[in-house]
Amino acid sequence: MMKIHPKAFSATKRKVLIIITVILLSIGAVIYGLADRYLIEHVEVVVADDTASTSSTASTSGTGGTTSTAAVAADVNATSDDWNYSSDDIQIKIDQVQTGTGSDLITYYVADVVLKNSSSLRSAFADNSFGTNITEDTSEIASSNNALFAINGDYYGFRNDGVIIRNGTVYRDEPARDAMALLEDGTMTTYDEEEVSSLELLAEGVTNTLSFGPILIQDGKIVSDFSNVKIDTNFGNRSIQNANPRTAIGMIAPNHYVFVVVDGRKEGYSRGMTLTELADVMAGLGATEAYNLDGGGSSTMYFMGRVVNNPLGKNQERGVSDILYIKE
Template identity: 45%
Template sequence: MKNIFKKPFRWAIFYSLVMAAAVTFVLMDTFVIEQTGTPMVTASLSAREVKTDSESQSTSGAVTNEQSTINQAASTPDNAVITENSYKDDNIQITIDTVRKYDTTLYVADIQVSSAQYLKTAFAKGTYGRNIKQTTSDMAESNNAIFAINGDYYGFRDYGFVIRNGVLYRNTPNPSGTGEAMMIDKDGNLSIVNEQQSDAQALVDSGAWQVLSFGPALVNNGKITVDENTEVGKAMASNPRTAIGQISPLHYIVIVSDGRTSESAGLSLLQLAQEFSERGCTVAYNLDGGGSSTMWFNGKVVNVPANGRSSSQRSVSDIVYLGY
């Protein structure tokens, strides 16, 4: 026992401790320590037209919690008609159907809005950066959302374009595959862009309002763009999924599926794409899935997250939501 404290062993122990500390720091820095980022460039004037005066925000730095609260001060209209699975007012209409297919429960939201200003995104804690996370429910509630889904979990990666509300936060393309991202323009139209062949600054200049990067594209120009062998990274063939598609101007479909439970096997990307195609979507895009997949409506989680408990959600970086 005493021999381990002799000089040769002391250096080995010291070296091991230093290496352990370094590894711990790297892991903490990557997955735990919050790091606030700042915008790279603001939107062009034409893109800003999608905002109302009450939604204007400073783009000189990260959006703060206080700014987020002020921006979302408006409440649900008094004339809104709300049921357990639907919402309707003069500007927003949502109907959620529960479908059983592929030995899996799917939650399909049919959404129509009168203006693109009601289709929004939000950061966890109102702030862009790494390891800044909240549950979809918490973000939805803090932004007075009517309906929300998890976004692309941009903070889990150091690549992938990030444009939110016309503000460019990250211009690093996905280095693998096609680098397919989804753009939402100021008119609310969805389109697929190739990050390796695009520049995020140019997208902002051309009127991009939101760009989310996860993928892949499921449907493009009315055609299914995945096959039975397509998958996200090393994920399993069947998973909980979150995806969004567009049928026509200001008319969208959102699908969230359960999975990884005894009640629901989950969907393949091809099965997910087929669901959008069957509903007439010309464009559809896969967002972060697995344990992140969450659909929130009218104060409640609609689906069953991958851990099997509806009250427990994975904390993520961002959401896509509907609200005022």
């Protein structure tokens, strides 16, 4: 029988331990890198909070809206119920729509919004901070900003590219995809981030941009091909071509918007929509411009203190980076 010299055995053992250590360190570095990219909060800017004096009175309990929202409604002599709001400056009408049957049943919500002034349509960040992996539920962000109505935004914090202008401030300028812009004259436009600079956008009166997509309707025409849609190349990103929960914004005329949130992934309630189906819905509502926002578990519609839809068919919101909201 061949004998292994103790020194040789010790050297072999040391080599094995070194190899194992290197492998473990490499795995740890990969795990930390993924966590740093997708889980750990990175606050770049804390945004000045102009609602601090009133947000402390907000409450999302019940269906009658927040205390501060109700107070505002009273101040402007507005009338409202669970599906409608009307004041001199803001008109909101929400409808639940169901189409199809059985496994093909689709449930979605349409909010028709008419504003007197474009400044009533705003954006807000989770935790009032700009950065990556900073999230709150849509309803939490909406309540903190005393919103009458809100939808989830583009979840900009999941990625580190795109052009992000919010409430007239440029927070990120890394052109990457087709985007959507809201302007101070109450109009909405879609554009290629790589063809228009942030300075040009601001000069044209852009107040907010969202970077997700794809464009659904541009210049009154449905974009014809959704077969090769690419939004992200991030780790864990899934295809968005199939039927999914959806969120979209469209413009019918200046200061006249339509917001659509589609529920999904719950058999017998709603299967979700394809992008083609969503574009058809927006066209049927009269949208001349329409844009797809973050969907899936993010898709949420909030109105007067309650979540209107059924996120993921579980009545459970997913934290998001940002919202679009309506406020007196």
